[in-house]
Amino acid sequence: MQFRANKKRSAPSVIIVSLIDVLMVVLIFLVVSTTFKERVPALDLNLPASQHAGSAITETDEPLTIQIRQEAPHLRLNNRTVTLTELSALLQERAQRNPHVNLNIQADEKAPFGEVVGVRDAASTAGITNIHAQVKLPAER
Template sequence: MKFRRNRRREEPEINFVPLIDVLLVILIFLMATTTYSRFAELKVNLPTADAEKVVEQPQSINIGISANGQYSVDSQIVGFTDPVAFAAQLRRVGGDRKDPMIVINADAQATHQAVVNVMEAARLAGYGRLTFATQNPIK
């Protein structure tokens, strides 16, 4: 007795759609519950170095930034309104010097934004050579 006459045998089929749905739900769950570490919260101790004092270069513009946000250019106290006006002042002080070195003397308590303002003004003035003045650690 053969009950299955001329009947085609059906091949089993694997349906991947439910598997993909489950994997997406797991992925969303992991993304929602993962905590990310913040590198800004790391305590960083910067290294110190002993170096000899460099002889003053005539092709440099010294910019001082005090702790309370006052700016000075080559020992002349100047006001800071915006980076564009400060860039014009840097060009005026730079005169005919070709690409002078900008030496930033920032107080340790000066804000980061004050230093970035000077860097932005130097970029707008077309001066690409920047450096920061440091002092030797007290022994």
């Protein structure tokens, strides 16, 4: 048995062109299929649906968002738990600073209707007229 000691081996070469092609396809797939995070409220509310929902109104002053839950404590103002009495005082204070403030009400479908009416009355008493109920569009179901 004879070994060939005189033959020089060439350095191994790695062909990475096909690897780059595969990585580019994977990268394009990930970019296209990525879903971007939407603004998620602090509570998991099941909003009622509406066929004729309008678009949200924007303003320079941060709008107030009231969330009404099915379970107690029912009311949250800008992600802070409040009672109806506290809410009335806060709405009055905010309406005095800006009478054109927007009030967004996010009420769960199964939230007590009395709480929704109480929030609406507190806003009317404070002089807030831009009151909007947030609903799901049919495509969001």
